[in-house]
Amino acid sequence: MRAYADNDYPADHKPDWTIISGLWPYLLEFRGRVVTALGFLILAKVATVATPVALKYIVDYLDQNRGADLLLWIPVILVVAYGSLRFGATLFSELRDAVFARVAERAMRRVSLRVFEHLHQRELAFHLDRKTGGLARDIERGTNGISFLLRFTLFNIVPTILEILMVSGILLWVFNVGYVLAILVAVVVYVVFSIKITEWRTKFVREANARDNQSNSRAIDSLLNYETVKYFNNECYEAELYDQDLDDWEQARLKNRLSLATLNAGQALIIGVALIVIMSMAVAEVASGEITLGDFTMINAYLIQLFIPLNALGFVYREIRQALVNVERLFKLLGDQPAIQDAEDARPLSVDKGEVHFDHIHFAYRPDRPILQNVDFTIPAGHKVAVVGASGAGKSTLARLLFRFYDVDQGAIRIDGQDIRTVTQASLRSAIGVVPQDTVLFNDTLYRNLAYGRPGATEEEVYRAARMAHLDSFINSLPEGYQTRVGERGLKLSGGEKQRVAIARVILKNPPLLILDEATSSLDSLSEQAILGALKEVSQQRTTLVIAHRLSTIRDADTILVMDGGQIVESGSHSELLGAGGHYAHLWEQQHRREDN
Template identity: 55%
Template sequence: MRRAETLSPPPAAAGPAAPAAGPAAAARSDWATLARLLPYLWVYKFRVIAALACLITAKVANVGVPLLLKQLVDALSIPLGDPRAALVVPAGLLLAYGALRLSTSLFTELRELVFAKATEGASRSISLQVFQHLHALSLRFHLERQTGGMTRDIERGTRGVQSLISYSLYSILPTLVEVSLVLGLLAVKFDAMFAWITLAALVVYIGFTVLVTEWRTKFRKTMNELDSSSHSKAIDSLLNYETVKYFNNEDFEAKRYDESLDRLRRAKLKSQSTLSLLNTGQQLLIAIALIAMLWRATEGVVSGRMTLGDLVMINAFMIQLYIPLNFLGVIYREIKQALTDLDKMFDLLEREREVRDAPDAQDLHAEAPPVVRFENVGFAYEAGRPILHGLSFEIPAGHTIAVVGPSGAGKSTLARLLYRFYDVSEGRITIAGHDIRQLTQASLRRAIGIVPQDTVLFNDTVAYNIAYGRPGATQAEIEAAAQAARIHGFIASTPKGYGTMVGERGLKLSGGEKQRVAIARTLLKNPPIVIFDEATSALDSANERAIQAELQTAARNKTALVIAHRLSTVVDADQILVMEAGRIVERGTHAELLAREGRYAQMWALQQQGGAEAAADVAAS
C-alpha cells in the first residue's frame, strides 16, 4: 500500500503556565520536546491512564483472535457426525470469535473517545499560550516577523500536537504491545525459532526504516522551509495589494510566487522519490520475513509437529503485525516532523520578552490626570544609532504638550516609549511620580489612549472597531463617541450602519474615515492620558478644523501629548516642544516661539506660505 506524502502531520482547557521569558531556544532533542509536551497531557492524567487501559485490553483481544481462529480451524477436523460439530464450532468458537473482534473495535474506539478530550485540551492550551505570548512579545519582534511563515509554523505546531499523540498512542504503542504479546506466544507455543525470526525481521525492518527516514529528513525539512517561504510571499503580496496595483507589478509578483512554487515542486518530487525507495525496501523485508515464517510453519505441519490451525494462526499473527508496521516509515517520519514543528512552536513560547513586568511591579491607579515626566531620556532602536539624546520635559496634570519637528526627529518614538513598547536606554519616564518600568504594563496602557498616525482596523464592523476602545460599551455610548468624532453621519448613511464591515485593515474606508474611527475609539476609552500622533493627518482642512475642536474637548482635563507635523493643529497647546535629531531645540507657547523668530517661526512661515499657495491654486481652478 502506498502512503501519501503530506506537508504536515495531523490539536486545543487550562494547561501549565507559560515559561519564563528566556532567549530563543537552542536546538533541543526530541526527548526534550516530548518532556515539554507531557505537562499539558498530564493535566488529564486519569484520561491518559484510562486510555492506556483500553489500549492494552484492545490488543489482548486482538491477539486472541488468531488464537481462536486456530481453534476454529482445528475444530473442523472433528469426524463427520460427531455432535460437537454442530454445537462446539458454531455455538462456542464462532460466538467467541465474533466477541473478540467486537471487543477489539470497541476498546479501540473507547480509547480514542476517552483520550480525545486530553488531545484537544492540550492543543487548545498550547495554542492559547502561544497566542498570549505573541501578544506579550515586544514591538521589535512584530516589526521583524514574517507573518506568513510564522502563522504556518503555529499551524503546523498545533496540528503536530494531535499528530504526535495520535501516532504514538494510536500506532506505535499498540504495535509494541502487540509485538510483545505475539513474541511471547510464539516462543511459548512453538519453538523459539519463530520468535527469533519475527524479532530479527522487526529489528532489521525498524533499523532500515529509521535510517532511510533520517536520511530523508533533510529533504522534508527543505520542503517545509520552501512551503513556508512561498506562503510568506503570497501573504505579503496580498497584504500589500494596493502597492502591487500602484506599480503595476502583478506579473512580477506572480513570477516571484511561481519561482517559489517551482522550488517547492522540485523539493516535493525529491521527497516523493525517496519515499518510494523506503516503501519498496519495507515491502521486500516484509515479504522475506513472511516467507521464512510460513516455510517453517508449513514444514511443521508436514512433519506433524504443528496443526493446520497453527499455520493459520501464525499467518494471521504476521498479517496483524505487519499491517501497522507497513506504515512505520510514515509514522516515524510524521512523529519526527511533529516533534520538529512542535519544537518551533515551543521556540516561539520561549522567545525573549524584551519588555516585561518587574517582579515587584505595581498597578497604576490614575483616576485623575497624572503628571508625566521624561527625565534625561536616551534611546536607540539599534546600537550605534541613537534616536533620543538626554530628552527632558514635563506634561503637567491636565495640560497639553505638543511636539513638532521634521520627520525622523523622534516624535513618534515618544509615544512608543510612553506606552512602553520599548524601554529607555538612559534616564526614565514617570507617571504620577512612578517610573513606568516599575508599573504593570496592563495598568499603564489602560491609563493611556492613542490616536495613531497609521490607523489599522480589524476586519469587522464599524461598531466593533469603535467599541474596541472599551469592550462591553453600549450602542448608545458607541454612537456618542462616533458623533464626537464627526463620523456618525457617515456611518448612518451606509446601508448597514454600524454593522458595516470595514475590510482587511480597514481598507474599505478612506484614510480620513479610518482616522475618525480611531478618534471615536479613543474617546470611548476615555483614559486620563491621551496621545494624538498626527491624529488629523488624513483629514481635509474642513474636517480637520471640526475634529480639532473635538480633540481639544477630548483633551480637556486630561494629560495630553500631541505629536504634529502641521503646526496649525497645536497653536492652542499649553507648551510646544520643537525637536530636531532627537533633541529639544526650542520650547514655549505658540506666541513665544513666533516672537523668538527661531526654528519654529521658520517652520510656521513655510507652512503658512504653502497653505496660501494651495488656497490660491484652488481658487484659480
C-alpha cells in the same frame, strides 16, 4: 533579544526528544480519561492477539474432522468467538479514541491560547521583524503536532510494542524460539532502517516547511498590500515572485516525496523477506507434521496482524519526527521571553494629576544608530505638549517609549513621579489613549470596532462616543448603520472616517493621558479640520502628547517642542517660536510655501 526567524534551525538539526516530556501536563489534566483509554487499549490488543487463536481452532477442528460427522455447534461457537474478538478489538479501539478525544482537543486549545497570549506579550520589535504568514503556519503545525504526539505516541507506538511482545510470547510458548528470533530480527532491522532513513530525509521535510512558510508569507503580504499592487500595476510582478517561491516549494516537496518513496520501498522489502523466511519455516513444519494446518493459519494471521501495525509504526515514526520539528518550533517560540516585562515588584500605575516627565532620555533601536539623546521635558497635568521636527528626528519614538513598546537605554519616563518600568504594563496602557497616524480596523462591523475601545461598554456609551467623534451622521447614512462591515484593515472607510473611529475608541476608553501620533497627517484639509475639532474636545482636561507633522494643527498647544537629530533644540508657544526665528519658524515658512504652491 534575537527575533525568532524561519531559518533558526540548520537543515541537519536534530530535534530534542525530551520535548515529549513537555506534553505530560496536558495528560495529567485528565488522569482518569488517560487511565481509562489505556485500559481500553489493553483490552483491544488482547482481543486482537486472541483472534488468530480462535481461527486456529476453527481450522484444526474442520481439518481433523474432514469427512466425519461434525458437531455443528462447536465450529459455530468458535466462529462466534472469532467474530466477537474481531468486533471487540474494533469496539475497544473506538472507545479508547472516544475517551481520549477530549484530552487531545483540550491540549490543542490550551496551547493555541497560550501561544496567542504569548504573542500579544511579545515586544513590538518582534512583530515588526516577524512574517505573519510564516508565524501562522508554525502555530498551526505546532498545535496539530502536539495533538498528533499525544494520540500516536500512546495509541500506536505503545500498542505496537505491546502486540509484538504478546505475539512473541505466544509463538515461543506454542512453537519454538526460531519464530520469535525471526520476528525480532525483522522488527529490529525494520526499526533501525526506518530511523536511519527518516533522519536522512528530515532535512527535506524542514526545507519543504521553510518554503511553505516563505510562499505563504509572500501571498499574505501581497494580498494585504492589494492597493499598492494595483497602484503600480504590479500584478504580474507579484505573480512572478509568488511563482518563484512556489517553485522552491515544489522542488522541496519533490525531494520529500522521493525520499519517502525510498523509505517505503525499503520497509516493504524488509517485511517481504521476513514473511518469506517465517512462512517457509511454517510450511516445512506442516509438511513434516510438527505443526497442524491450524497452527500454520495462526502463524500467517499473526504475521499479517503484526506487520500491518509495524508498517504503521514506520509511518507514525516519520510523522512523529516531523511533529517534533513543528512542536520544537512552537515551544521555542513560547520559550523566547518578551523583551519588555513587568518588574517582579511592579505595582499598578496610580494616576493622580497626570503629569508626564521625560527625564534625560537616551534611546537607540540599534547601538550604532542613536535616536534620542538627552531628551528632557515635562508635560504638566492637563496640558497639551506638541513635538515637531523633520522625519527621523525621533518624534514617534517618544510615543512608543511612553506606551512602553520599548524601554529607554538611559534616563526614565515618569507619570506622577512613578517610573513606568516599575508599574504593570496593563495599568500603564489602560491609562493612555492613542490616536495613531494610520488606524487599522478589524474586519468586523462598525459597532464592534467602536466598542473595541472598551469591550464591556453599553450600547448607549458606544453611541455617545460616536456622537462625540462626529461619526454618528456618517453611520446613520449607511444602509446597515452600525452593523456595516468595514473590510480588511478597514479599507471600506476613508482615512477621515477611520480616524474618527479611533477618536471614538479613545473617548470610550476615557484615559487620563492621550497620545496623538500624527493623527491628521494623511487627511485632506476639510477632513483635517473636522478631526481637529473632535481631537480638541477629546484632549480637554487630559494630559496630551501630540506628535505633529502639520504645524497648523498644533498652534493651540501649551508648549511646542522642536526636535532635530534626536534632541530638543527649541521649545515655547507657537507665537514665541515664530518670533524666535529658529527651526520652528523655518519649518513653518517651508510648509506655508508648499501649501501656497
